[in-house]
Amino acid sequence: MNPGVEKKKEMFYAMLRIRRIQERIESCYLQDEMKTPVHLYIGQEAIAVGVCSALKKDDYISSNHRSHGHYLAKGGDLRALIAELHCKKEGCSKGYGGSMHLVDTSIGHLGSSSIVGGGIPIGTGLALASKMNGGQRVSAVFFGDGAADEGVLYESINFAMLKTLPAVYILENNHWSVCSHVSARKAGDNIFHQALPDLLMSRKIDGNNILAVYQAALEAIERARRGSGPSFLECETYRILGHAGCESQDPEGYRDCAEVKAWKKKCPVDNFREQLLKEKTMTPAEITAMEIKIEIEIDDAFAFARKSPLPAGRELENHLFCE
Amino acid sequence: MNPGVEKKKEMFYAMLRIRRIQERIESCYLQDEMKTPVHLYIGQEAIAVGVCSALKKDDYISSNHRSHGHYLAKGGDLRALIAELHCKKEGCSKGYGGSMHLVDTSIGHLGSSSIVGGGIPIGTGLALASKMNGGQRVSAVFFGDGAADEGVLYESINFAMLKTLPAVYILENNHWSVCSHVSARKAGDNIFHQALPDLLMSRKIDGNNILAVYQAALEAIERARRGSGPSFLECETYRILGHAGCESQDPEGYRDCAEVKAWKKKCPVDNFREQLLKEKTMTPAEITAMEIKIEIEIDDAFAFARKSPLPAGRELENHLFCE
Amino acid sequence: MPWSRIEADCLEPNFGNECEDTTRLVSYQDAIREGLRQALALDPNVFVMGQGVDDPSGMFGATRGLQEEFGRDRVFDTPLAETALTGVAVGAALGGKRPVYFHNRPDFLLLAMDQLVNHASKWHYMFGGAVNVPLVVWACIGRGWGSAAQHSQALQGLFFHVPGLKLIMPSTCFDAKGLLLAAIKDNNPVLIIDHRFNFKQNGLVPEKMYTLPIGKGQIRRTGKDVTVVAVSHLVVEAFQAAEELAAQGVETEVIDPRTLRPLDEALILQSVCKTGRVVIADTGWKTGGVTAEIAAMIAQKAFSSLKAPIERVASPDVPTPAGFTLEEAFYFGKKKIKQAILKAMNYNQLSAKSKEASRRCRAG
Amino acid sequence: MPWSRIEADCLEPNFGNECEDTTRLVSYQDAIREGLRQALALDPNVFVMGQGVDDPSGMFGATRGLQEEFGRDRVFDTPLAETALTGVAVGAALGGKRPVYFHNRPDFLLLAMDQLVNHASKWHYMFGGAVNVPLVVWACIGRGWGSAAQHSQALQGLFFHVPGLKLIMPSTCFDAKGLLLAAIKDNNPVLIIDHRFNFKQNGLVPEKMYTLPIGKGQIRRTGKDVTVVAVSHLVVEAFQAAEELAAQGVETEVIDPRTLRPLDEALILQSVCKTGRVVIADTGWKTGGVTAEIAAMIAQKAFSSLKAPIERVASPDVPTPAGFTLEEAFYFGKKKIKQAILKAMNYNQLSAKSKEASRRCRAG
């Protein structure tokens, strides 16, 4: 199914926007105004955008330390994100969370965990809550290949299959967990691909191909809403930058430069741009307009963040409990 | 491969012996001299005996709360077991462990855990130690269908495959975890059967058929010793008695009497006896002789246990640390 | 085999301080079950999950019959996957539900620590208050019949240390129901650690739905000579010790904190100010446990009121042994509490001061 | 981004009490690495495992180069499966090996609690001494740069409560090496909780292999007026506070317990007997944490020596916030320790006693 011109443009715009935001964060990061460990999403944009473009606003997402892409793709507020990176009061988590702990309840994002795998059962629980309420809200659970090492994934998927929950598990296999290659951690293919298809729909997708991700996500989401249970989408991709911080902060020597180079060529944003231009879905002028619009929005968000007040030390004990 | 007459007799003897020991424990249990929660192995004897008959003395086993069968099949000292059930000083764990915590280092049994799934990674670690020492000792890891719910199984098997460890995972699927049927906990078939065969040899076996278990175990153990990595043996069986204690203590109403009845007919000891008689591997007189020998041994063990002194209260703080 | 079944065969002591408006005697298990039933009936978002909540034995009877009444969607068994299922409960709570997760024994909570400590108890704070986790986790301490090291741990000392987690340890049928309902009503994660010995009791429990404040203790017996702060089923032991010592002319005040976090410090301090002598009794290990915090708190905030060192009665710092002779040495109750009370009573500040000072400073 | 890298750019204070036989200045990371190298070289059963032990960053540098030297079988990366891998380490230890498992942050140990608390620390006891688990687990507390609630917990208060587990928290380069080697040599499970701030230091470390006794503290500074017991990197803060206060005529004794379990009670009590005033400083949460136990222990065993309430300086009872302004309010060091010392010094027992007694008993 072809998503149609408008949807394609939207998706391209969303990817481009996430990319530019990540780049801006990266370019400012060494100024030390964002005093929080950032895990940039550059190179993986097609996954968050592909999946979230197939979700509705009140569907749930669960996210991890590499959190910006999911938050933005789902529609999270940009100003609140940038303010959070500056640990400001108007940040989405009021400065208590930082880059790894984003939240935006208005779009079904109930908070990201920086414990690898920690969000997986929580996303499963959101699917359970949804099912108890009729099952119309889908829970999309994003996690990395590192998280797939954790037994909680197995436990969660078993539970989702057992209760036929409306959950979509999205493994972003970017091949690395910090400086550990997936082959140092995982034996063979992901075993969930071998589950019975009626219990778990499973797909292995080119995670740098937005249309492939979107297509698979549509299928999985439709299945979930129909009440047929969970899906598992493994999206092959690559972490172009280092684990945390900006490119220059990546330690040397743990991976092959050629590998990085090769993957840079598979850039999901560039490739989709080329495709859209080639098939004449968009003109270069349209893209330029997008770039300008995005830049203005980013400038605004950074300005907003810089102006936003800092939380005061005496607020330290706020928010421990909810009344 | 036919195991040969002597081996068959040995295996029958081992099963019969475990059965008679379990029965004796059951018959005495309400006298309240064994003040420890016993989880009887009745109906599952073919698994422990089938596997342990294929192991060498210095191979490792890991066990769980349903521990008597593994301990005895591997060659654990009977007197020390019965004394432990009486919480006596000459018990295998000196009365500190009770029924769920058996140990006999002379036969590669380094202690059983009563945390469901707790022994699985420990058995994996024993396989790692073995591999580091040349890989000639195999680690056989026994656990139930309840333990297969735990993510630690997934993590452990992944690690064993990754490091091609000499481990054999033996899932004793007796269909129940306390009063929960496996279908209330598990969606579909055990996913490890779908692993790549060169990473994980996987078999589903009739766990009440001693020869089938023995055969599969031989294969798995041979594979482990050859350095080809782990195996996963799912043995279908049934917990004839209640979860803990004796038959009369099983709560009513959680399972179908007909189910229990049908499985009682598949008794691994009875069926093997019949087979051996039919194929004339053994005579009824030989079996009678076995029964007598076993009874004498059991009497002796109970007498030993009753005579054994109790640990004194002032020894409470012993054994916290090893010098 | 007394291991898995308990009979509610004794009456709670008459503490004389609660539940004046009823004469209805209810067993501990029924008090909890009634609370659950009322919560399930009142709020469609409440649900009950856990290994064996639909068993015939029904979690010491506390969940018996609930599945039949409320259906399999609202009362359900779970896989043995404590890590994930705790996270599932957290997620369901975030999704607007009010899960009550029966975990059976605290020992198994060690598998759920990441979700309880890293997630549930931090979620509200970590997002600046944007979200909250109305979750109740329940576990019941095992004891006796060789339950041994992995099936009888009183782990409140661990959870007590965790900010963002409320911790309740009831001791009466009345409290068991009222605090359970308060926990379900609370918008934060609440851990209830119960004790199987509590399930022996019958007590007065009103039929109506009621909640008790989380963070308020209760004086179980008034006395002017010495204060005993006792936790969970030790309240009864302390009460009996106090009654027996009254014959010897020692008037013991028995305080039941009921909730450990938040702790009713004011109630404890007020009593200590009056008595100047303190015994703290908890079922957990001594070192780094609940008695340590309460003792340290009193020693700081009521420093000048103290007439004797604070006595801590707690489990020895070893795993629980299986053997009954060893168990006997491990567990304690009335007798040891009495000894501690007498020790506190017999301490003579001035004479001890000079003696100790001379001894220590010679050594030093 | 100061988050993931630390420079060893300052010298330890001259405590004047260790390592007289060398002038070799070594960074904290190199002290640990040297210990590991020597252990790996000495005993073929020792091996090192953990997420990223073969990274270029090599666990703050502590494991850098070890894989190259000792091979992939003895120094290896692991999957992110903390539960299983801790059990694997336990099993390997039972199989005769001496694993050193680098866990990175204590936060992730919450996933390993079942294996650490239910298994490793009980195994020797539970089998009446038949088996033992010579395991070292290492984790390093994160701090600063918005590490936030799930990446900076000082969780020693949890592990401190567990019988059967030894707990070490070093503060100097000399101790880091000597205690690591002692832990590897020990036949029991030992947890080393380090702190990233320690990695800023350079200190005197002999090249030879040596072990330090587990259970022996160290006086870092002698003084007669007040005792400060400080844990891990707070030893340096306490020392500096003491030096500054010396100018004001307050002579502070600084005690570094070095190992929390077993705790060198004698050393602490001896000091308290001399000074009568105490401050305890720990990086963990206050309630139910390490300061509680040490305070309760002192309040009981040195009751008659105490001239003032024990001051506890610890982290506020909230999760760590991300924002730096909030972090500033959360974390503490020299300044707060100084304040606590002065508070303890300025307490006047007699006047306080009458004042408080009258106030309290009016309220009571």
Ligand SMILES: Cc1ncc(C[n+]2csc(CCOP(=O)(O)OP(=O)(O)O)c2C)c(N)n1
């Ligand atoms: C349970 C746990 N273990 C270890 C870490 C440290 N850690 C933080 S991010 C990360 C990498 C995770 O890799 P992956 O899941 O593939 O995500 P990616 O960074 O590649 O997006 C690690 C190991 C953690 N946060 N939580």
Ligand SMILES: Cc1ncc(C[n+]2csc(CCOP(=O)(O)OP(=O)(O)O)c2C)c(N)n1
């Ligand atoms: C982690 C954990 N969860 C729950 C329990 C309680 N429990 C003890 S034995 C048991 C049944 C386990 O079933 P299974 O693994 O199939 O073994 P079986 O009893 O059938 O032999 C349960 C749930 C436990 N001991 N540990």
Ligand SMILES: [Mg+2]
């Ligand atoms: Mg990755």
Ligand SMILES: [Mg+2]
């Ligand atoms: Mg079973």
